[in-house]
Each structure stands twice: as C-alpha cells, then as structure tokens.
Amino acid sequence: QIQLVQSGPELKKPGESLKISCKASGYTFTDYAMQWVKQAPGKGLQYMGWINTQTGKPTYADDFKERFVFSLETSASTAYLQINNLKNEDTATYFCARIGLRRVGDYWGQGVMVTVSS
Amino acid sequence: DVVMTQTPVSLPVSLGGQASISCRSSQSLVHSNGNTYLHWYLQKPGQSPQLLIYRVSNRFSGVPDRFSGSGSGTDFTLKISRVEPEDLGDYYCLQSTHFPDTFGAGTKLELK
Numbered sequence: 001q002i003q004l005v006q007s008g009p010e011l012k013k014p015g016e017s018l019k020i021s022c023k024a025s026g027y028t029f030t031d032y033a034m035q036w037v038k039q040a041p042g043k044g045l046q047y048m049g050w051i052n053t054q055t056g057k058p059t060y061a062d063d064f065k066e067r068f069v070f071s072l073e074t075s076a077s078t079a080y081l082q083i084n085n086l087k088n089e090d091t092a093t094y095f096c097a098r099i100g101l102r103r104v105g106d107y108w109g110q111g112v113m114v115t116v117s118s
Numbered sequence: 119d120v121v122m123t124q125t126p127v128s129l130p131v132s133l134g135g136q137a138s139i140s141c142r143s144s145q146s147l148v149h150s151n152g153n154t155y156l157h158w159y160l161q162k163p164g165q166s167p168q169l170l171i172y173r174v175s176n177r178f179s180g181v182p183d184r185f186s187g188s189g190s191g192t193d194f195t196l197k198i199s200r201v202e203p204e205d206l207g208d209y210y211c212l213q214s215t216h217f218p219d220t221f222g223a224g225t226k227l228e229l230k
Contacts, residue, residue, distance in 0.1 A: 035219075037167075044208075044210065044221055044222075044223050044224045045159075045161075045167065045210055045212075045221040045224075046221070047218050047219040047220065047221065049218070059217070061217075061218035062119075062218070095166055095167070097166075097167075100172075102172045102173060102176070103153075103155050103173075103214050104155070104157045104169060104172045104173075104212070104214055105167075105169065105212075106169050106172075106178065108166040108167055108168070109166065110165075110166055111166050
C-alpha cells in the first residue's frame with residue numbers, strides 16, 4: 001500500500017538547521033510530485049510548495065523562498081525538507097504529501113513536529 | 119494569492135444529523151483546462167489530513183457516500199449526512215487551480 005513515512009520529532013535552537021525526510025513506498029516515486037505543508041500549533045494548514053520528482057526542480061510559495069530547501073534522493077524514494085537559520089516561528093508540524101494525478105495531495109506522511117526554542 | 123473563506127468556524131452536530139460547510143474563493147477556481155481544482159480534507163486530532171473529495175464532487179478511495187461535494191466557480195459546499203463519531207474533526211477546503219495552493223481556515227465539526 002502507498003505510504004509516506006517521515007522522520008522523527010526535532011528540537012532545535014534558533015539559528016540552527018534541520019533536514020526532515022519523507023520516504024515513499026508502494027508506488028513509483030518519480031511518477032508523482034511531492035508537496036510540503038506547514039501546520040503551526042493549533043493553526044490551519046499552509047502550503048509551502050512542491051518538488052518535481054522527475055527533474056528535482058523545486059517551486060516555493062513566497063513565504064518559503066528564503067530559508068527552505070526541497071530536495072530528493074530518488075534512489076531511496078525519499079524527499080527532504082531542509083530549514084536553515086531556524087526561527088521560533090518555524091515551530092510547527094511539517095507534512096509531506098504525494099501530489100496525485102488529480103492535482104491534489106492524496107497520500108500524506110504522518111508529520112514531523114519541529115520545536116525551535118532557546 | 120487566492121483567499122479561501124470557509125464557514126462556519128465551528129459546527130456543532132448531533133450524531134445521525136447533517137452538516138454543511140461552505141467555502142468561497144476570492145476568484146474563480148475554473149482552470150484554463152476546464153477543471154475546477156477544489157478539494158476537501160478531514161483532519162482528525164493528532165493525525166495528518168485525509169483527502170475526502172477532489173475536484174469539487176469526487177469522493178476519494180474509501181470515502182463513504184455520506185460525504186458529498188458540490189459547487190462551481192467561487193462557491194462550494196461539503197455536506198455530511200448521517201454524521202458518525204469518526205467524522206468529527208477539522209475540515210479544510212483547498213484550491214489548487216492557482217499557485218500557490220491555498221487552504222480555508224478550517225471548520226471544527228464537534229458534537230452538540
């Protein structure tokens with residue numbers, strides 16, 4: 001069955017960096033793009049952007065153009081989200097989701113809770 | 119960016135009853151290819167969002183027919199009939215016609 005399994009929770013200090021993984025299984029990784037979504041504590045969902053898994057080309061929403069990097073390890077069917085120079089407002093759960101043929105995130109990872117605190 | 123206005127914020131329901139959630143967009147969601155990319159999700163506490171309805175009215179795999187979506191242009195509705203306990207949680211609409219994708223602020227479906 002289709003699964004997206006994300007890495008574990010992170011506790012970081014402001015200014016540090018982190019890299020979250022999203023490992024896909026149950027389908028051909030390069031047949032579907034991957035998107036990332038942020039959810040701050042107690043808040044709604046915020047779209048961060050997506051990455052073309054065939055070309056590796058990322059596309060970022062405006063709020064995520066500066067310190068955020070989407071990347072791939074295609075041989076491992078894994079997508080990554082890197083956040084540099086962490087800020088308190090990056091405290092959130094980050095989800096990866098496969099973008100299905102219907103142009104919508106159809107399968108989602110379980111989410112990674114990131115806490116940024118000094 | 120397209121603004122998605124979702125109402126109500128909170129929706130108390132009785133088990134077995136019906137619920138209706140509205141989502142309005144700040145511009146038409148009809149894509150140049152003729153498709154309308156308006157979707158609905160349910161997020162249960164502590165879980166990731168699960169896709170219920172895609173492209174206005176199509177139920178995703180395994181979604182019961184108690185869930186139905188309708189609408190066009192800028193005005194969309196999700197209806198839930200015969201509400202069951204597992205239907206409780208936060209509902210979000212999402213548009214993916216225009217980049218960036220944008221979500222509604224959410225509707226909490228809770229017991230009356």
